[in-house]
Amino acid sequence: MRVILYTGKGGVGKTTTSAATGIHMAAAGVRTLVVSADSAHSLGDVLDRDLSPEPQSIAPHLDAIELDARIELDRHWGALRDYLIELFRYQGLDEVLAEELALIPGAEELATLVAVDEWARAEKYDAVVVDCGPTDSALRLVTLPEVSDGALRTLLRIQRAMATLVRPLASRVVPAPLPEGRVFREAERMLYETLDRLRARLLDPLTTTRLVLTPERMVIDEARRTYRDLALFEVRCDAVVMNRFLPDAVTEEVFFRDWLEVQNERREEVESLFAPLPVLTAPLQEDEVVGLESLSIHGKALFDGFDPCAILGVSGALRLQASEQGYQLKMPLPGASADEIDVSVVEDELHVRSGDRRRALFLPATLAGAAVRGARLQGNELMIEFNPAPSSKARPR
Ligand SMILES: Nc1ncnc2c1ncn2[C@@H]1O[C@H](COP(=O)(O)OP(=O)(O)O)[C@@H](O)[C@H]1O
Ligand SMILES: [Mg+2]
Structure with missing residues (x-):
């Protein structure tokens, strides 16, 4: 199943591009669902239809939905949350506080992603196009399965410990609404399975992100940071969409001639910054x-000669190479600067910080126990060198 995620700075044209992509693909016979995952929904306005969390038919082969994070949350985590609220309430916490505590961090984004994944599994469609909304929330969305894993483990451990403590005492006075340890274990299993599934979806070679930008400095800079942050989490990008490009015809006007020159320079810059995309x-x-006809015209101009459903380009991937001195791990981090990067090994995890984002990667078995000898930026890649693991020294060659 092909999944295409659009993101970019506010107002650059993400929703327009998502809708135009869907229309273009559907016209070519690809059964497509366009999903608005942006809490500030405007997909309905752009398509000139009333949308809901259930698919609406827009055109042959084309459906659209606007996800409601709260509904998805209730659907997927409702039972777990109710248990937690009950639990906290019986510990004497007031209701509001109990409800606050029962909120799992990032649960809304997770629920949104679960819904996207479920639609991606639906046999009804060949492709899902997602309007992810502005960069920050989109990044939160795609990095969440990894980031929340650690936080959830801690949180659930604490909650389960509290339940175990409270249970013997509480069960004497109240008639059994407290969750059993079993319930927590079940909830945990469900949560981790879900996280694994979402991670697999995001890392699937058929899932790619497209960065939407306009020929403006600040917009390009933000897209560049997003590209780097997505790379840190190994989420693929396959194309850059440059929207609101002044047509050549305006060169007649002196005022626009300068604009045109600046915009063409920026286009070249974008091509080199995001190469090979x-x-x-x-x-x-x-x-x-607005409306199907305008969107269709817009889509034709945008994809001129390109298949909107194809993987249009390939961003770099994480690679592990053996060398004489040990192992080298190469991680694409386009546009990163050395003073913003930290690398460390904590137990069996490699921690890489880039700016204000941090990723913890499980080290492959070959690197278990190996120390980091050094790390440096080489072009668009972070190269991390490992000393041979102590165990491998003892192994006969
Ligand atoms: N290429 C374009 N030419 C003219 N108007 C555009 C173009 N792309 C987008 N717009 C308009 O700009 C506004 C914002 O676009 P939208 O797709 O909603 O941005 P985003 O989803 O990134 O916030 C909308 O009114 C849309 O119709
Ligand atoms: Mg939008």
Whole structure:
């Protein structure tokens, strides 16, 4: 199943591009679902239809939905949350506080991602196009399965310990609404299975992100940071969409001639910054791009010669190589600067910090116990060198 995630700075044209992509794919016979995962839904406005959390038919082969994070949350974690609320309440916490405590960090984003994954599994569709909303929330969405794993483990451990403590005492006075240890174990299992499944979906070669930007400095800078942060979490990008590109025809006007020059420079810059990804351009339209017809025209201009459903380009991947001195791990981090990077090994995990994001990777067995000898940036890649693991020294060659 093909999954395409669109993100970018606010107002650059993510929703328009998502809708135009869906229309273009559906017209080619690809059964497509366009999903709005942006809490500020505007997919319905762009398509000029009322949308809901259930798929609405938009055109042949094309459906659309606007996810509601709260509904998804209730559907997927409702039972677990109810247990936690009960538990905290019987510990004498007031209701509001109990409800606050029962909120699992990032649960709304997780529930949104679960819904996307479920639609991606649905046999009804060949492709799912997701309007992820602005960069920050999109990054939270795609990095959550990894980031929340550690936080959840701790939280659930504490909650389970508290339940065990409280249970013997409480069961004497109240008629058994308290969750058994078994319930927690069940909840944990469900949670970890879900996280694994979501991670697999995000790392699937058929899942790619496309960065939408306009020919403006701040927009390009933000897209560049997003590209780097996605790379840290190994989420693939396959294309850059440059929207609101002034058509050549405006060169008649002196005022626009300068604009055009700046914009063409920025286009070249974007091409080199995001290489080897292709940069698709969409012209600035005369009016807002609303309704199926305008979107279809917009999509044709955008994908001129490209198949919207294809994997349009390949961003780098994490690689482990053996060398004389031990092992080298190469991690693409386009645009990272050395003073923003920390690398350390904590038990069997490699921790890489890039700016304010941090990733913990489980080290493969070959590297268990190996120490980091050094790390440096080489072009767009972080190269981490490991000393041979103590155990491998003892092994006969
Ligand atoms: N290429 C374009 N030409 C003209 N108007 C555009 C273009 N792309 C987007 N717009 C308009 O800009 C506004 C914001 O676009 P939208 O797709 O909602 O951005 P985002 O989802 O990134 O916030 C909308 O009114 C849309 O119709
Ligand atoms: Mg939008």
